[in-house]
Amino acid sequence: MTAIKHALQRDIFTPNDERLLGIVNVCKAGKKKKNCFLCATVTTERPVQVKVVKVKKSDKGDFYKRQLTWELRDLTEVDAKDASKENPEFDLHFEKVYRWVASSTAEKNSFISCIWKLNQRYLRKKVEFVNVSSQLLEESVPSGESQSVAGGDEDALDDYQELSTREEQDIEGMMEVCEYAISNAEAFAERLSRELQVLDGANIQSIMASEKQVNILMQLLDEALGEVDTIEGKLSSYEEMLQSVKDQMDQISQSNRLIQISNTNNGKLLDEIQFLVHNMDLSKGHIRALRDGDLSSPKGIEACINGTEALLQCMNVAFLPGHDKLMAVKQQQDLFTELRDTFARRLTNHLNNVFVHQGHDQTSTLSQHTMELTLPKHSPLHRDLLRYAKLMEWLKITHREKYEGLSRTYVDYMSRLYEREIKDFFEIAKIKMAGTSKEAKGKFATLPRKESALRQETESLHGSSGKLTGSTSSLNKLSVQGSNSRRSQSSSLLDMGNMSASDLDVADRTKFDKIFEQVLSELEPLCLAEQDFISRFFKLQQNLSVPPPLAQQEARESDGGAQSRMPPQAEHRHSLSSDKDMVRLMMNKVFQSIETELNSLIALGDKIDSFHSLYMLVKMSHHVWTAENVDPASFLSTTLGNVLVTVKRNFDKCISGQIRQMEEVKISKKSKVGILPFVTGFEEFAELAETIFRNAERRGDLDKAYVKLIRAVFMNVEKVANESQKTPRDVVMMENFHHIFSTLSRLKISCLDTERREAKHKYTDHLQSYVINSLGQPLEKLNHFFEGVEARVAQGIREEEVSYQLAFNKQELRKVIKEYPGKEVKKGLDNLYKKVDKHLCEEESLLQVVWHSTQDEFIRQYKHFEDLIGRCYPGSGITMEFTIQDMLEYFSSIAQSH
Numbered sequence: 001m002t003a004i005k006h007a008l009q010r011d012i013f014t015p016n017d018e019r020l021l022g023i024v025n026v027c028k029a030g031k032k033k034k035n036c037f038l039c040a041t042v043t044t045e046r047p048v049q050v051k052v053v054k055v056k057k058s059d060k061g062d063f064y065k066r067q068l069t070w071e072l073r074d075l076t077e078v079d080a081k082d083a084s085k086e087n088p089e090f091d092l093h094f095e096k097v098y099r100w101v102a103s104s105t106a107e108k109n110s111f112i113s114c115i116w117k118l119n120q121r122y123l124r125k126k127v128e129f130v131n132v133s134s135q136l137l138e139e140s141v142p143s144g145e146s147q148s149v150a151g152g153d154e155d156a157l158d159d160y161q162e163l164s165t166r167e168e169q170d171i172e173g174m175m176e177v178c179e180y181a182i183s184n185a186e187a188f189a190e191r192l193s194r195e196l197q198v199l200d201g202a203n204i205q206s207i208m209a210s211e212k213q214v215n216i217l218m219q220l221l222d223e224a225l226g227e228v229d230t231i232e233g234k235l236s237s238y239e240e241m242l243q244s245v246k247d248q249m250d251q252i253s254q255s256n257r258l259i260q261i262s263n264t265n266n267g268k269l270l271d272e273i274q275f276l277v278h279n280m281d282l283s284k285g286h287i288r289a290l291r292d293g294d295l296s297s298p299k300g301i302e303a304c305i306n307g308t309e310a311l312l313q314c315m316n317v318a319f320l321p322g323h324d325k326l327m328a329v330k331q332q333q334d335l336f337t338e339l340r341d342t343f344a345r346r347l348t349n350h351l352n353n354v355f356v357h358q359g360h361d362q363t364s365t366l367s368q369h370t371m372e373l374t375l376p377k378h379s380p381l382h383r384d385l386l387r388y389a390k391l392m393e394w395l396k397i398t399h400r401e402k403y404e405g406l407s408r409t410y411v412d413y414m415s416r417l418y419e420r421e422i423k424d425f426f427e428i429a430k431i432k433m434a435g436t437s438k439e440a441k442g443k444f445a446t447l448p449r450k451e452s453a454l455r456q457e458t459e460s461l462h463g464s465s466g467k468l469t470g471s472t473s474s475l476n477k478l479s480v481q482g483s484n485s486r487r488s489q490s491s492s493l494l495d496m497g498n499m500s501a502s503d504l505d506v507a508d509r510t511k512f513d514k515i516f517e518q519v520l521s522e523l524e525p526l527c528l529a530e531q532d533f534i535s536r537f538f539k540l541q542q543n544l545s546v547p548p549p550l551a552q553q554e555a556r557e558s559d560g561g562a563q564s565r566m567p568p569q570a571e572h573r574h575s576l577s578s579d580k581d582m583v584r585l586m587m588n589k590v591f592q593s594i595e596t597e598l599n600s601l602i603a604l605g606d607k608i609d610s611f612h613s614l615y616m617l618v619k620m621s622h623h624v625w626t627a628e629n630v631d632p633a634s635f636l637s638t639t640l641g642n643v644l645v646t647v648k649r650n651f652d653k654c655i656s657g658q659i660r661q662m663e664e665v666k667i668s669k670k671s672k673v674g675i676l677p678f679v680t681g682f683e684e685f686a687e688l689a690e691t692i693f694r695n696a697e698r699r700g701d702l703d704k705a706y707v708k709l710i711r712a713v714f715m716n717v718e719k720v721a722n723e724s725q726k727t728p729r730d731v732v733m734m735e736n737f738h739h740i741f742s743t744l745s746r747l748k749i750s751c752l753d754t755e756r757r758e759a760k761h762k763y764t765d766h767l768q769s770y771v772i773n774s775l776g777q778p779l780e781k782l783n784h785f786f787e788g789v790e791a792r793v794a795q796g797i798r799e800e801e802v803s804y805q806l807a808f809n810k811q812e813l814r815k816v817i818k819e820y821p822g823k824e825v826k827k828g829l830d831n832l833y834k835k836v837d838k839h840l841c842e843e844e845s846l847l848q849v850v851w852h853s854t855q856d857e858f859i860r861q862y863k864h865f866e867d868l869i870g871r872c873y874p875g876s877g878i879t880m881e882f883t884i885q886d887m888l889e890y891f892s893s894i895a896q897s898h
Helices: 002-016 105-123 144-159 165-177 185-279 284-292 298-315 327-361 379-386 389-398 400-434 437-445 449-465 474-496 506-537 550-558 568-590 594-608 612-630 635-663 677-692 699-723 729-747 750-774 780-794 799-804 810-818 822-839 847-872 884-897
Strands: 018-028 036-043 050-057 064-071 077-079 089-093 097-102 128-130
Touching: 002 018, 002 036, 002 050, 002 064, 018 105, 036 105, 050 105, 077 105, 097 105, 284 298, 284 327, 298 327, 298 389, 327 389, 327 400, 379 506, 389 400, 389 506, 400 506, 400 568, 400 594, 506 568, 506 594, 506 612, 506 635, 568 635, 594 612, 594 635, 612 635, 612 677, 635 677, 635 699, 677 699, 677 729, 699 729, 699 750, 729 750, 750 847, 780 799, 780 810, 780 847, 799 847, 822 847, 822 884, 847 884
Parallel strands: 077 128
Antiparallel strands: 018 036, 018 097, 036 050, 050 064, 077 089, 089 097
């Protein structure tokens, strides 16, 4: 084995820079024995690669060659078969299992031990060794033949260390000097020994010579220590001399520090004086503006604004501790308080007068507009008042109670003004909805005296509520009387406007749509302008951390000052939220009648025509969507949203009314049904709705209504068809579902695609049912004969043997066929056409469709009869008295003749 190992190393592995560490002679298990060698090798270059190589002797000569190579890292399991008994078999698990039989158990154990050592040294990979003795896997215990085969090489591998480049060069140089090193190794080794002895002697002499140098070095160190002692003595004397200088410098430093403190104190005192003078000095011009400034001219208002800003800045100065005890500071603070109170009183009185004065200028009612559906614009009032916005902000910060009093006064005044204008506006809208203004006046002239007395009583009620501050102007009385008279007109017209949708045409609905849109278009800018004015004038959208006004005052007082202890961020968020709530509260008070009037107008429109709810739903949804995009929390958005709920309820009532009308339909027992009225009603509703809801925001509401309506239509069509006595059920279903299918196909309503297909399916099914079942059978005896034939075949009689049955022999077949010559068939078809024409209505024009389906059914029956004759009476030569071509001519001539 050793000779083979050296031969394999020389011939196969050395040329590939590999070393052979383990070898075993094996053959494959269970086959014809062909010996080969498994070799464990490592490469000589780094990184080391470990391989298992299968080597086989060549068939052509006495040399070995590599056959297979596996990487050791691909090995997953080594199975020795039996750990307690000697067994030469073992398995190696690579990508598949290789089964081997070694020439001896010792070689197998040696090879497995070598594999284990290589794995532990180079790979550290988890290879499973199954049925292998634990003693065999101990790297330090080689024994027997294992030591001789693999152990020596493994130890050599452990001791092996590659020479460096420098070592290789030195050895090569030495061997060149000693040319006989290779031929005479003993002489070469002896020479190396002699040279080593020479080097050792030189080293000993060098050590002995260095002792003298050490003694000289020690002497020098002693001299250096003496010099150090001398220098330390000089440094001590210098330190004593500098100590006196240090004391003098400390005295100078103390003196400088006192001077610095004095200068700092003087500077701080100067800064404090300058701070108080700069921040608490209010110019004479500002004082004059606050006391006597003109609040009616733009220049005077601007001077007052500058004065209030300067005063607020002076009053908000952050004093340091002790400032408030200075007499001059106290005098300035008293002056500022007096100026603040004086100007706040002047501003409050002036704005109260402005509210009353501007209000008198803006109290023109709609009676001056000759029945025009427009609302007065308040932009002049807003423009005049916005000049005082900064002063209102100052008042909000400095005098909370006066600010809140002005807020209440403004809200009280504007709510009465808007109430009159909005009621007059809606009266005009109701009159225009119910009819023209001239007709409304004519009706109003015929009202009884009792209603006039009631109107006068209403006038007095409104007149008492229309007072502002102590007195009521004659213009206000005129406005109240005019509005009450129009409300009486509208109430009378409302009673007379109780008409059905059938009495109104498209023009009336279009007129209503325009009036309703104009109402919303007038209200929207009015509310938005007023809310914008309130926010800007009363400064309710500023980031001010101030307590909320009006409605929040009582809550603030009940908190016992808890709000002042809130964190700054929480106080800021609370202020913003309360400002929005305040705007909403003021808008609700100013426009408290809008929602009521809108609901009243909607009720009138719905009473005039229930289909008006479709127009109102689309218009109201659009305006709600627009308002929410501007400000979802605005008064307009909230109010229109509430009204939209009412409109949606009216729309749902309209749909429910349509369904209820379908359920209450009664048909005549003496006339044919035709197209049911609620089917055409659904068509009209769908056409109108598609026109109204084109590009609408609330298309989903209409889609849900469509589904409810079409389901009710389907159910009630079937109900009427079942109750019909004059017209066959299939005809009622066929005609009405055909009409529904045509309507849905024409309108292309996407949410009703399923119902459209269902309507087509029902129409087709009932057309086929009507053709087959409801029209009777012109070839009745022939049908009965062939039905009997099919029954015999179904009972198990062969088709060729049917002709031997007594009741169905060839003679019976000829007899039945002779009863139906072409003339008789044509007569039966003509009667059938008249029957169909009598059943169908003219609106749907389905006569030709039914007639064509009847023709197809007859041709199908004819072909079926011929097929049965061919199968059950083969070779008999029996045929019908007429052909398919004859039938086509019969159908064509009958259709043309009618």
